Amino acid sequence: MRYEAPKTLEQAIALLSGANGQARVLAGGTDVLIQLRSGRADPQLLVDIKAIPEMRAVVADSGGYRIGAAVTCMELIENEVFARDWPGVVDGVKLIGSVQVKGRATLGGNLCNASPAADGVPALIAAGALVCIAGPLGRREAPVEDFVLGPGRTSLGNGELVAAIQLPRRAPHSGDAYLRFTPRTEMDIAVVGAAVYLTLDGKGVCRSARVGLGAVAARALLVPAAAAALIGTTVDEAALERLAAAASAACRPIDDKRGTKQFRVKVAGVMARRAAAIAIERARRQG
Amino acid sequence: MSATLKYQEKELKLVGTRPLRPDGVDKVTGRARFGADYNLPGQLIGKVLRSPHALARIKSIDTSAALALPGVKAVVTRDDFAEMPDEMAAVGELMINFRDVTRNMMAREKVLYDGHPLAAVAATGESVARAALALIKVEYEVLPHAIDVVEAMKPGAPLLHEHQYTQGVKPKPDRPSNVAKRLEFGHGDIAAGFRQAEVIVEREFNTKPVHQGYIEPQACLASYSADGQAELWTSTQGHFVFRAQCAKVLQMDVSKIRVTPTEIGGGFGGKNNIYNEALAIALSRKSGHPVKMVMTREEVFSSTGPTSGANVKVKLGCTRDGKITAAEAELNFQAGAFPGSSVNQASMCAFTRYDLANVRIVGHDVTVNRPKVAAYRAPGAPIAVFGVESVIDEMAKKLGIDPIEFRLRNAAKEGTQTYYGPKLGPIGYIQTLEAARAHPHYRAPLGPNQGRGVATGFWFNIGNETTCSLNLQEDGTLTLMLGTIDVAGGSRASMAMMVAEELGIEFDRVRPFVGDTASLGFNFLTAGSRGTFASGMASVIAARQVIEKLRQRVAKIREVPLEAVAWKDGHARPVDATVAQFAPMSLPEIARMAGKTGGTIAGHAEINAQGAGPGFGTHIVDVEVDKETGAVKILRYTVVQDVGKAIHPAYVEGQLQGGAVQGIGWALNEEYVYGEDGVLQNPGFLDYRIPVASDLPFIDTVIVEVPNPNHPYGVRGCGEVPIIAPMAAIANAIENAIGLRLCEQPLSPPRVLKAIDEAAAARR
């Protein structure tokens, strides 16, 4: 196995394109190294993206943010300005492993690993984030909810990689939140994850909302029906109950060692409702 | 020597204080060497081929392609090990049969579980070894298997062993069975007891096998020399027992194997049995190189012994005023692939906290297609007690009696006749109940969806063969060579404290360490909470021998009669001025002159320690149940336990806390998950969920000290009792919080939520 640490995006793309699909991008390596050790991945080339300056930066960009694909979770958590704008995204990032793991792990890697249970992803979906993709044919963007196709599968083509994740400008009177359910409080994998981003008007009526669910289907889902339950309401108990029902209805989970279908369906609604309650608190507080 | 040293109350200077453990600094600086830290020049890496099937007949094993792979130096299979006749031996509290040991180490006729070893290779590196495993061709005839204990007991269930007929049934059954053994305990008249009862509670419980949760995987390094001697470094709870097992299965003289124990990253009963050790020696013998074998976490889970899963039925009869009249239980224990579960111990512990006239217990030891079980802290007791203490709680509630008061009305005390044999000596059960009742925790207010539970545990504790050497060095410091492994609890510190207390010197004058198997005679393994009890007694004997010799030397030097020399505060002094007058001599002074006064001074003990004192504990736990997710949060936890005497209270507290934490994991989330195909689905700590620090409150402890009369400092042993009560205490607290009695372990969120939803549906 060969290891390369290119200094530019162009070099990285060239290396990836030339490897006949036998290359793997290495960001923090907290998924890749485990897959290498267990024999689940056996690439001929590892392309480390941490030496590429533009991949290491969080750039404020027309009111939004561009998070380089090699920015670590700890860097993001400690970025106070970002954390103030997108606390729900940070909720998810904070849940990724331990402090040590977060010191290496990236949000980009969390997304590209394409686990249905990835904690960073539902809040990105709720926030309406875009994936900035670079490849031999140039650059393109895709909504996060369309980027992951299924467990371990993304829409990246040969030679393509994720350069950054783009978060939009946060709307006034808005808030986001992410909650997951795990049997353990830490060092666990989401049995269900739910993220809500909502915007209020001056009277406290919800004008727009997006709901993302993780670990309840082959990939994280955007659930418009759940968002619709909130829009036009003051996010009262009745609206929250409808949100929970819609979230549960959207689940297409499997029965496995981590949870039964029945459990996931029910708890998805509970987590969505509780996340919405936090999001609305934040929206009211943030103004 | 069959030994007890009687308890003597005396003023203590060191025992009962909290000095730093001698292994502490190396552990926190990363310098301590665990099993996988040992290496030798020219070593090979050994790896094991394991069965992917739960049950299959082995038609053939072809290793030729593996052997032909460059870098492969040796391959061993069943053909490299001798057939063993039936022969039983003790490991900790459990028994093993060498016929089974040799088959568990390397499958012979059949593979009996997912993970069962079939072949082992030694190669120049790990990747070569792995590649070699892939080249070994095995032909199987896959057979239907039995995983569940209740299913496996049914006539017509897939059979693991054609030669196995249920023992303990008369006349001998005419058909083989997965039930290896039926046992029965009891006394009194159970039918009459239930006739006297005014209230009867009867429940059935199910538990899953659980892992000991040691963080260090099994690891060993073996070197077999051309002259037929072998050296072995391994992470073990008993290096002498490992040596005995290796010698037996490899047909070597015991004295030709020298085992050096490494620091151990946890064992809890899981490191009482050999797995790779004999394979590593065999591979070294065949290849002529040292061979190192380190298990992966997956191998630890799939192939080493957890404790049993079980089906437990409990029936209790009581008078209205709270006197238990009859106690009955059936315990059906998974043994794994070979017989020998802890059902025996579970039976004896089930009701022994109570003074009962009428008891009957039937136990079954059942083979199933899972790895052979091993010991786990108080083997079997937590499983039986989960059922019994749940039923006790339910009974107290039915009778409207406070659960601690109910236990007090029936509590075992000195003189209680047990239903398995002995009468209990001085014990501290009642004291733990009273201390729990008096604790502020027991009266603290609870919020909505919160509940409080109480449960209690009993464990025998054991003594057994123990040796040690105490050598006085030329500067007056001492080295204490122990034969029992310090299973990371800090027992080396406790032993050094007792020696320093006897000698009246400072703690850091005594350097304790664990000797290898060539340096001392046989020691039983560290199990049954015996370490500080038995090795402590041996250490005290050795210290008293040293004192005796010191007095003799001083009598000679000062030319006074021996009776005139007393040993006090680290000095030889005149007994009193009227008998003789001489200048006191310190330990260093005597040590410096030892060469001229008769040679080096040492104490030595070889004992079979007798008189272990039973331990009892009472646990209180508060939980909060999230009724929408089924998640159970542990809010507060208090362990009250009689330990006889806490030599080093901090390390005793560590035992009580650690036991409670393991019990919390057992209660809430831990379980082996097997698929329909009999393959283990969660062989790792991601999906086998032991608790993490943030899952737990501070575990409060109350140490009760009712001295064991059969130990010089009153030690009982304390490591096992604390894991017994948690499962029941938590189930009782959940019942108190939400009014539902849960009888299936783990009490995991999906199970709790299902019970809540079903109860709600039933009310509608």
Ligand SMILES: Cc1cc2nc3c(=O)[nH]c(=O)nc-3n(C[C@H](O)[C@H](O)[C@H](O)COP(=O)(O)OP(=O)(O)OC[C@H]3O[C@@H](n4cnc5c(N)ncnc54)[C@H](O)[C@@H]3O)c2cc1C
């Ligand atoms: C102990 C532990 C606990 C964990 N806990 C959690 C948890 O609670 N929640 C959770 O969601 N995850 C958890 N993880 C998984 C992991 O840490 C996260 O998924 C992490 O975000 C991955 O980021 P990384 O930078 O380490 O990715 P890497 O391992 O470097 O990469 C992951 C995958 O993405 C690909 N990739 C990475 N970057 C790019 C890119 N820019 N373009 C294209 N492909 C790319 C890689 O080739 C690889 O396939 C845990 C891992 C460990 C070891």
